[in-house]
Amino acid sequence: MATTDQVKDKASDALINMIDITVKSMSDVVEFGKQQIPEVIHQLLMWEMAKGIIGFSVGVIFAIVTVIFFRKACQWYQEDSSNAPAHIGTAVLLVISSILLIDNIMIIVQIWVAPKLYLLEYAASLIKGGN
Numbered sequence: 001m002a003t004t005d006q007v008k009d010k011a012s013d014a015l016i017n018m019i020d021i022t023v024k025s026m027s028d029v030v031e032f033g034k035q036q037i038p039e040v041i042h043q044l045l046m047w048e049m050a051k052g053i054i055g056f057s058v059g060v061i062f063a064i065v066t067v068i069f070f071r072k073a074c075q076w077y078q079e080d081s082s083n084a085p086a087h088i089g090t091a092v093l094l095v096i097s098s099i100l101l102i103d104n105i106m107i108i109v110q111i112w113v114a115p116k117l118y119l120l121e122y123a124a125s126l127i128k129g130g131n
Contacts, residue, residue: 045115048122052107059100066093 070090110118 041119044122045111045118048118049108049111052104052111055100055104056108059097059104062093062097062100066090066097069093 073090107118110121
């Protein structure tokens with residue numbers, strides 16, 4: 001019987017030791033998270049802002065190309081009034097540039113004006129399975 005009690009005591013000590021180690025490890029993880037989360041959030045906002053600026057820049061380039069293409073299309077139309085593909089191409093470029101400009105300017109403005117709201121919407125989109 002004495003050996004059974006000794007085994008129980010050793011098992012209890014080992015279990016208590018494992019629980020202590022687990023609690024300390026969790027405490028360390030929480031502390032690490034508290035220290036790193038502000039930096040992670042800052043980097044996320046800067047990354048999303050950079051993506052928005054790049055997308056906006058691409059939209060501006062598309063808009064410039066659209067204006068140049070529209071001028072050429074007008075010249076082609078004056079020369080040959082049946083040149084419909086030039087107008088279709090202009091419309092496609094205009095739609096693409098508008099989408100890029102509007103979508104990305106909204107991201108940039110939201111991060112600049114209301115970063116906490118942006119983070120909430122970003123988290124909601126992650127939960128829904130977007131992004």
